Amino acid sequence: MxxxxxxxxxxxxxxxxxxxxxxxxxxxxxxxxYDFAHIGNFRSFLFADLIRRFLEVMxxxxxxxxxxxxxxxxxxxxxxxxxxxxxMEAAAKRLKEDKKSGKVPDGAIENPDDPYQVAQFFTDAFLxxxxxxxLKIAFEYPQNIPHATNHIQDMQEMIDExxxxxxxxxxxDGAVYYSVESFPKYGSLSGNTLDQLREGSGGRxxxxxxxxxxxxxxxxxxxxxxxxIMKWDSPWGMGYPGWHIxxxxxxxxxxxxDVIDIHTGGEDLIFPHHECEIAQSCGASGxxxxxxxxxxxxxxxxxxxxxxxxxxxxxxxxxVLGGKVTGREVHPAxxxxxxxxxxxxxxxxxxxxxxxxxxxxxxxxxxxxxMLEAKTGGEAAEVDNSHPxxxxxxxxxxxxxxxxxxxxxxxxxxxxxxxxxxxSLAVLRTINRILDVAPMEHAEELQSESSDAGGFDPAELCxxxxxxxxxxxxxRADELRNQLQDAGYEVRNSPEGTIATKQLA
RNA sequence: GGUGCGGUAGCCAAGUGGCCUAAGGCGAUGGAUUGCAAAUCCAUUAUUCGCGGGUUCGAAUCCCGCUCGCACCUCCA
Numbered sequence: 001m002x003x004x005x006x007x008x009x010x011x012x013x014x015x016x017x018x019x020x021x022x023x024x025x026x027x028x029x030x031x032x033x034y035d036f037a038h039i040g041n042f043r044s045f046l047f048a049d050l051i052r053r054f055l056e057v058m059x060x061x062x063x064x065x066x067x068x069x070x071x072x073x074x075x076x077x078x079x080x081x082x083x084x085x086x087x088m089e090a091a092a093k094r095l096k097e098d099k100k101s102g103k104v105p106d107g108a109i110e111n112p113d114d115p116y117q118v119a120q121f122f123t124d125a126f127l128x129x130x131x132x133x134x135l136k137i138a139f140e141y142p143q144n145i146p147h148a149t150n151h152i153q154d155m156q157e158m159i160d161e162x163x164x165x166x167x168x169x170x171x172x173d174g175a176v177y178y179s180v181e182s183f184p185k186y187g188s189l190s191g192n193t194l195d196q197l198r199e200g201s202g203g204r205x206x207x208x209x210x211x212x213x214x215x216x217x218x219x220x221x222x223x224x225x226x227x228x229i230m231k232w233d234s235p236w237g238m239g240y241p242g243w244h245i246x247x248x249x250x251x252x253x254x255x256x257x258d259v260i261d262i263h264t265g266g267e268d269l270i271f272p273h274h275e276c277e278i279a280q281s282c283g284a285s286g287x288x289x290x291x292x293x294x295x296x297x298x299x300x301x302x303x304x305x306x307x308x309x310x311x312x313x314x315x316x317x318x319x320v321l322g323g324k325v326t327g328r329e330v331h332p333a334x335x336x337x338x339x340x341x342x343x344x345x346x347x348x349x350x351x352x353x354x355x356x357x358x359x360x361x362x363x364x365x366x367x368x369x370x371m372l373e374a375k376t377g378g379e380a381a382e383v384d385n386s387h388p389x390x391x392x393x394x395x396x397x398x399x400x401x402x403x404x405x406x407x408x409x410x411x412x413x414x415x416x417x418x419x420x421x422x423x424s425l426a427v428l429r430t431i432n433r434i435l436d437v438a439p440m441e442h443a444e445e446l447q448s449e450s451s452d453a454g455g456f457d458p459a460e461l462c463x464x465x466x467x468x469x470x471x472x473x474x475x476r477a478d479e480l481r482n483q484l485q486d487a488g489y490e491v492r493n494s495p496e497g498t499i500a501t502k503q504l505a
Numbered sequence: 506g507g508u509g510c511g512g513u514a515g516c517c518a519a520g521u522g523g524c525c526u527a528a529g530g531c532g533a534u535g536g537a538u539u540g541c542a543a544a545u546c547c548a549u550u551a552u553u554c555g556c557g558g559g560u561u562c563g564a565a566u567c568c569c570g571c572u573c574g575c576a577c578c579u580c581c582a
Binding site: 478 | 506508516519520530532539542543544545546574575578579580
């Protein structure tokens with residue numbers, strides 16, 4: 001079964017083979033930690049998670065690295081004078097307000113004026129969200145999730161290499177720039193040419209920002225700036241690194257290679273970020289490639305519109321899980337499923353209806369799992385990937401991660417007969433190593449049996465319904481059922497009597 | 506203006522030359538079941554694939570033109 005992925009570098013779907021058989025080295029651009037991550041961020045992170053889990057089930061040993069960008073970049077970092085507001089300061093300001101208003105609990109962060117504390121606060125929030133959504137890499141912190149600020153020295157070393165090899169220069173303003181003209185392939189990932197970039201820069205980039213650069217597309221590697229909130233000593237003065245260099249450096253260092261197998265990120269990162277990474281890494285290594293496969297997730301839309309704070313359709317993970325979309329709590333497995341069920345190569349439209357559809361699918365999968373577990377006592381048979389259902393499921397994913405095709409194999413199989421439940425359980429478990437929703441590892445139980453606070457006891461109400469029905473007091477039974485439903489429970493009959501399960505979304 | 510992706514049923518979405526009179530899911534409708542519901546099960550739900558040409562024995566799938574949507578080219582996943 002050949003694995004084929006769409007490679008943004010060649011704009012073609014190509015056979016995927018890791019450089020070293022059975023070992024995959026992949027790098028994913030991670031979050032900036034100036035705020036809570038939103039569901040669009042997580043679509044991209046979950047897309048990387050899906051690749052990783054799929055490759056593992058296919059028998060590969062995958063090393064996955066994802067960075068935490070905690071260097072306090074400027075909002076206008078792309079400008080040569082590094083103007084604008086410091087993102088870390090802006091984050092601190094927000095945190096202080098949130099602390100006052102009680103949105104951030106007391107003690108969650110001691111001193112918002114310490115940028116490292118701000119970064120750690122949002123890093124922790126990111127890790128918490130990630131673990132809830134089943135991002136495997138989040139359980140590998142900190143070893144596989146490096147902080148940029150822990151690699152400043154390494155960045156300086158690469159900058160030095162680039163200067164020595166003629167790919168970088170110190171401008172008249174003292175800043176270190178990468179010279180795009182020194183790297184003929186600059187633009188090959190995004191389809192830009194230097195001429196186009198020069199034209200495109202007209203009118204948008206202010207003249208004085210360009211004065212120190214040899215070419216308008218030259219980008220910052222090190223900016224001497226005493227006033228910056230986070231700053232480090234360097235051969236080019238006290239200052240901070242450019243925002244592309246960290247990925248080149250950490251990928252090389254943690255994956256131990258100049259050429260890696262897969263690099264992922266959101267589509268917006270193709271240019272300039274990934275273009276610049278390639279220039280830096282290849283400039284430093286002399287290799288033809290940095291990553292052999294570049295894979296990019298398309299943007300997520302919300303109810304047909306681009307997500308933006310001003311439109312009010314901007315959701316963080318905690319917003320969605322907390323019920324901001326549906327009006328009731330959403331189980332993490334539902335959001336995970338919703339964010340991975342559509343193909344990464346198309347824009348996904350996040351809707352309330354879609355979320356509810358996903359809840360139904362997740363519930364179905366979990367009930368199927370529970371049925372098999374009960375029938376087998378948890379004893380699964382041995383199956384390998386040649387099992388027809390797995391071959392179909394994995395075969396679809398092998399075709400550039402065709403998740404719809406894969407689910408199109410899973411669902412009909414699920415509702416078919418299962419004469420050998422031990423075998424079926426083994427198949428489901430393998431599939432769930434990729435989907436991680438039935439059951440979701442590390443997540444709280446899907447069915448909360450415990451009684452809620454405030455004296456609301458679903459089990460008690462269920463018993464009341466059964467008693468009322470036994471007495472043919474249907475008015476009473478309906479009343480109790482309504483109470484449960486209003487509280488967000490699904491109510492149904494079973495041979496053991498009435499059962500109430502919490503709605504998943 | 507440049508670059509890339511896409512327009513398939515009410516919605517999501519697979520299929521990229523014959524097995525397609527087009528997977529799968531959701532929804533809807535009818536039936537079984539139920540005190541009524543829910544859940545479950547069964548059945549039905551696109552002769553048609555943005556529009557117009559063309560190539561071919563044969564096209565949703567290839568070519569040309571048009572059109573609409575999205576994204577990037579500037580911080581953004």
